[in-house]
Amino acid sequence: MKQLQELLVNEKVRKLFQGMRIGIEKESQRVTLDGCLAETPHPAALGSRDYHPYIQTDFSETQVEMITPVFETIDDTMKFLSALHEVVLRSMPEKEMFWPLSMPPVLPEQEKDIIIARLSDQGDVNYRRYLAKVYGKRKQMVSGIHYNFEFSPEFLANLFEIQTEFSTIKEMKTNIYLQVSRKYLRYRWLITYLFGAAPYAEAGYFDATHARPEEPVRSIRNSEYGYTNRDDVVVSYASIRDYIQDIENLVESGKLIEAKEFYSPIRLRGGSHFEDVETNGVNYVELRNIDLHPFVPYGTDKDTLQFIHLFIMAMLWQPESDVPADELLAQGTEINNRVALEHPLTKTKWYDEGMMLLDGMLEMAEAIGLPQSDVALILSAKEALEQPEKTLAGQMVLKGRNGLSNQELAICLGKKYHDKAHAKPYQLAGYRHMELSTQIFMFDVLQKGVRLEVLDETDQFLKLKHGNRIEYVKNANMTSLDSYIVPLIMENKTVTKKILAKAGFRVPKGSEFSSLDEAVAAYDYFREDAIVVKPKSTNYGIGITIFKDGATKEDYIEALGIAFSEDDSVLVEEFMPGTEYRFFVLDGETKAIMKRIPANVKGDGERTIAELVAEKNTDPLRGTHHRSPLEQIQLGDIEQLMLKEQGYTVDSVPAWDEIVYLRENSNVSTGGDSINITEGIHASYKTIAEQAVTALGAKICGIDLIIPDAGVPSDTGSNTYGIIEANFNPAMHMHIYPFAGESRRLTTDVLKTLYPELY
Numbered sequence: 078m079k080q081l082q083e084l085l086v087n088e089k090v091r092k093l094f095q096g097m098r099i100g101i102e103k104e105s106q107r108v109t110l111d112g113c114l115a116e117t118p119h120p121a122a123l124g125s126r127d128y129h130p131y132i133q134t135d136f137s138e139t140q141v142e143m144i145t146p147v148f149e150t151i152d153d154t155m156k157f158l159s160a161l162h163e164v165v166l167r168s169m170p171e172k173e174m175f176w177p178l179s180m181p182p183v184l185p186e187q188e189k190d191i192i193i194a195r196l197s198d199q200g201d202v203n204y205r206r207y208l209a210k211v212y213g214k215r216k217q218m219v220s221g222i223h224y225n226f227e228f229s230p231e232f233l234a235n236l237f238e239i240q241t242e243f244s245t246i247k248e249m250k251t252n253i254y255l256q257v258s259r260k261y262l263r264y265r266w267l268i269t270y271l272f273g274a275a276p277y278a279e280a281g282y283f284d285a286t287h288a289r290p291e292e293p294v295r296s297i298r299n300s301e302y303g304y305t306n307r308d309d310v311v312v313s314y315a316s317i318r319d320y321i322q323d324i325e326n327l328v329e330s331g332k333l334i335e336a337k338e339f340y341s342p343i344r345l346r347g348g349s350h351f352e353d354v355e356t357n358g359v360n361y362v363e364l365r366n367i368d369l370h371p372f373v374p375y376g377t378d379k380d381t382l383q384f385i386h387l388f389i390m391a392m393l394w395q396p397e398s399d400v401p402a403d404e405l406l407a408q409g410t411e412i413n414n415r416v417a418l419e420h421p422l423t424k425t426k427w428y429d430e431g432m433m434l435l436d437g438m439l440e441m442a443e444a445i446g447l448p449q450s451d452v453a454l455i456l457s458a459k460e461a462l463e464q465p466e467k468t469l470a471g472q473m474v475l476k477g478r479n480g481l482s483n484q485e486l487a488i489c490l491g492k493k494y495h496d497k498a499h500a501k502p503y504q505l506a507g508y509r510h511m512e513l514s515t516q517i518f519m520f521d522v523l524q525k526g527v528r529l530e531v532l533d534e535t536d537q538f539l540k541l542k543h544g545n546r547i548e549y550v551k552n553a554n555m556t557s558l559d560s561y562i563v564p565l566i567m568e569n570k571t572v573t574k575k576i577l578a579k580a581g582f583r584v585p586k587g588s589e590f591s592s593l594d595e596a597v598a599a600y601d602y603f604r605e606d607a608i609v610v611k612p613k614s615t616n617y618g619i620g621i622t623i624f625k626d627g628a629t630k631e632d633y634i635e636a637l638g639i640a641f642s643e644d645d646s647v648l649v650e651e652f653m654p655g656t657e658y659r660f661f662v663l664d665g666e667t668k669a670i671m672k673r674i675p676a677n678v679k680g681d682g683e684r685t686i687a688e689l690v691a692e693k694n695t696d697p698l699r700g701t702h703h704r705s706p707l708e709q710i711q712l713g714d715i716e717q718l719m720l721k722e723q724g725y726t727v728d729s730v731p732a733w734d735e736i737v738y739l740r741e742n743s744n745v746s747t748g749g750d751s752i753n754i755t756e757g758i759h760a761s762y763k764t765i766a767e768q769a770v771t772a773l774g775a776k777i778c779g780i781d782l783i784i785p786d787a788g789v790p791s792d793t794g795s796n797t798y799g800i801i802e803a804n805f806n807p808a809m810h811m812h813i814y815p816f817a818g819e820s821r822r823l824t825t826d827v828l829k830t831l832y833p834e835l836y
Contacts, residue, residue: 081256082394082444089235091445096229097386098361099154100147103376104220105175105369107139108182110495112488115139115173118195122168124526124835127197128543131161131523134194136205136217141165141175146530149229151382155375156507162375163506164523166498174495177376178487179274179298179368181218184281188214207334215282216304219275221368222377225346226389227361228253247358251317253393254359258343259314259402260392263409265342265366266416267431268388269299271461272381274368274469276421277483278302290418293477295470299342299366300417306340307332315402320345321355342366342413362389366413370469371487374494374506384454387438387447394441395434421470424462431462501697503706503814512537513703513810518553518824525828525835541831548831552806553824556831558664558776564805566773568614570648573773573803580772582765583799587650589613596637596647600630607652609801610636612644619643622715623741624722625652632718639714653799655785657743658758660766661807661823662778664830667763669812669821670755675740676710676748680731686720687712687727690739698814703746706814710739710748751811753818758787765793769800777827779807 085094107115119141123132133142143161148154166175176182185191191214193205208217233250243249273296283289283302290302297303310332313319327333336351344363347353353360364385369376398405416425425431438455441447461467466475476486498506505516508531515537522529528542532549541548550556555564566572574584587609590596604627611621620643622636640647659671678689693699694709701709710716712727716739720726723737731737743749762784770778781802784791791797809823829836 082396084236084239085394086444087239089239090232093229093232093235094390094445095447096149096232097151098147098149098227098229099151099382099386100225101143101145101154101158101377101382102223102225103143103158103369104135104222105141105143105177105376106137106181106218106220107141107169107173108176108491110172110174110488110492112176112182112484112491114182114184114191115169117170117173120165120168120170123165123524126194129526130528131526132165134196135220136194136208137214138192138194140194140218140220146528147225147227151379151386154382155377155379158377159375159506160508160519160523163498164520166495167502167520168524171499174491176220176487177369177371177490177494178483179219179221179296180278181215181220181282182487183279183484184215184218186281191215191218204335208338212304215284218282219298219304221298221365224364224367224382224385225361226364226386250360251358254345254362255314255317255320256397257389257392258345258362259397259405260395261343261362261364261389262314262341263398263405263412264392264430264434265409266413266425266427267434267458268366268385269296269413269417270425270427270431270468271384271458272368272370272469273299273417273421274371274473275299275303276470276473277477279484293421293470293474294418295421295468296368296417298368299413301414303417304340306338310339311403311406312339312341313403314345314406317345317354317359324351340365364389368469371473371490372469374497380454383451384458387442387451387454391434391438391441395437421468421474422465424465428462432459435459435462501705503810504704508534509704510534511704512552513705514553514808514824515539516704517810517813518550518827521822521824521828525832527828527832527835543832543835546832550827550831553809554777554827555806556777556827558830559805560774563773563775567775567778567803567805570611570613570802571646576773577769577800577803580769581793582769582772583794583796585609585650585653585799585801587648589646589648590637591646593634593637593641596649597630597634599649600633603633603649604628604630607654609648609650609652610640611648611650612640613646613648614644619747620715621742621744622718623652625654625741626722632722635714635718650801653783653801655783655799656787657801658754658762658782658784658787659807659811660763660780660782661809661812661821662767662770662775662780663823663826664776665767665771667755667766668823668826669753670758670763671745671812671815672752672754673743673745673811674750674752674816675738675743676716677736677738677750678710678731680733680735680737682733683730685728685730686725686737686739689731689737690727698816703808703810706745706810707750707816708746708748712739715747716740745811746808750816753812753815753821754787755819755821758784759790761791762787762798765791765798765800768793769803773803775803775805776830777805777807779804 119134131144135142145157237246237249275296275298276293312323324336345359346361347357442452465471505520530540532538537552539550571589577584607625609623620640661669690710699707699709745751766780783799812821812823
């Protein structure tokens with residue numbers, strides 16, 4: 078396009094120029110913890126490769142490919158990629174990890190021992206067999222990053238409005254991506270210089286019959302020794318017609334078996350198939366020359382992806398060359414190969430050209446008002462041109478000079494990332510700020526191959542799709558299985574009690590108050606009774622105070638104040654003695670039962686209660702806001718009131734082995750301990766829980782029973798139990814990662830109920 082820079086600084090497009098849509102494909106080899114190529118099949122836990130949208134295998138059975146959806150920000154892309162990483166790592170045998178380098182680990186002496194991916198589609202298997210025959214299996218074992226990039230639709234639409242050269246937006250887009258591709262192919266050597274990270278090849282990659290470079294180099298993968306087409310496979314980027322015709326001719330002549338065998342560093346894409354380019358024009362470009370970044374857990378990071386984004390923008394910003402397109406391509410291939418084979422600690426021969434490119438990027442940044450963080454990335458690249466030891470390959474070579482071999486470095490880094498993924502298996506990388514049950518549910522969704530879209534991270538709102546069926550899920554278990562009215566019933570404790578009492582279930586007696594004065598005036602009715610004071614419409618045990626032996630008026634008023642701070646209405650109910658159990662009922666069946674012990678500490682005769690609480694809260698299973706299986710114990714008003722009733726303060730020193738309780742209610746969300754006893758309770762109580770949930774019209778419910786003796790049979794009309802609460806969004810993480818007892822993977826049960834065909 079003529080005068081393109083003038084158009085790009087136009088107010089209508091200047092800010093939109095930074096917009097993007099991006100998707101990442103990332104390959105990694107599975108290896109044992111000592112760095113040997115894995116001999117196990119693709120993990121069975123990862124659903125079927127026939128339909129899995131995010132986790133596939135590339136050439137070999139050990140080469141995992143992770144594919145993100147398309148996002149509008151690099152942050153969102155990295156979140157999803159990191160989540161996929163942890164899903165795959167935790168689905169693999171625990172003694173396996175990812176090889177963090179692009180060049181493969183030590184390969185078998187016999188090429189036949191490299192196993193082609195065991196796919197169900199024979200056509201896919203035959204294609205891989207063809208590749209093995211033409212290129213050899215060893216080169217197929219190289220891994221890397223594919224960066225799928227599209228300028229934002231808003232940018233392209235506004236640019237089309239102000240230009241006069243093209244009559245259709247399809248023509249304009251195709252021209253833009255051709256310009257980017259031509260210049261990228263010419264100047265891609267700078268990406269190889271900065272982010273090349275394949276200085277060495279392990280044993281087995283080169284055999285005795287082939288020449289090999291003098292190592293170390295910047296990137297074997299991006300050199301003539303990497304996985305490339307034969308020299309006679311040449312495609313023009315002068316026009317879209319030339320591009321399509323050249324590839325079709327190569328296929329017709331037998332030089333390529335299919336269009337997808339064309340392994341250019343940048344490919345033009347109109348959709349998921351080659352033919353889409355002719356029909357749709359070019360909609361995005363696929364960059365294929367990015368090595369795995371060994372020093373970050375997920376093979377790439379935000380800064381790397383953002384710099385490449387800026388580089389693509391610069392390829393559009395920079396004026397077109399007068400050199401013919403095919404000559405530019407040849408120059409770019411030659412220069413890139415020579416840069417790839419330079420020693421990583423030497424200044425590149427194309428230093429001056431690199432500085433010219435980066436200065437041009439700085440000019441672009443100033444002209445369109447890029448943020449300072451982008452300017453900093455460009456300046457860091459200039460530093461790396463001056464100091465090659467700051468490049469990825471340079472850093473790897475320096476590690477070797479410090480006594481760490483390439484293989485030892487890979488094993489060390491691989492173990493580090495493996496251990497990080499397994500350290501907190503109840504969390505999901507990228508989404509660790511979300512509620513814990515939701516993180517676990519998302520893990521199951523990704524593992525099984527259901528399409529996932531996070532609609533609202535703060536509100537824990539997800540969209541799932543498998544086949545043609547869409548499901549919306551909030552907080553991991555609020556689904557279309559329950560009608561809208563069901564959570565409203567359970568949110569209102571008064572309504573819940575009335576429905577259950579009418580159905581014949583035993584519930585606590587009590588009164589509802591809508592003002593503090595009204596509740597205080599009723600004190601004399603409760604002064605001698607064991608009571609519970611709680612908000613009318615809250616969950617997670619928030620705002621609840623229990624008085625087993627009656628309450629002084631002062632304490633009663635304080636408890637009311639706490640409850641009213643959480644809701645406009647408060648319940649004062651009879652306290653039912655016994656042990657509290659949480660029953661998780663799904664679709665009419667009790668899936669898990671949890672015994673919950675109130676927040677407590679055990680004395681040692683030396684430390685204060687406050688010190689004991691602080692020490693217990695260091696347990697890595699304890700966290701806040703439902704991001705860990707157990708919640709940290711607090712020392713707020715309710716806890717201090719509880720201590721006061723026992724004659725303690727936070728500064729009291731309990732005797733050796735003395736248990737001090739800081740809460741009456743046993744909610745895990747208020748610091749309690751969770752113990753799974755699903756198989757250790759009389760079956761009659763499961764029946765009561767299931768029938769009660771049915772009476773409420775619910776499919777998914779956490780229902781709390783007080784039971785004095787769980788070994789004694791019961792029935793609906795007896796006094797052997799009491800139902801104290803029903804929860805429309807019951808936490809599942811405490812059943813999956815209990816303080817003690819067997820795990821119950823309730824998130825899988827929910828997913829199985831939504832999509833039974835997957836199991």
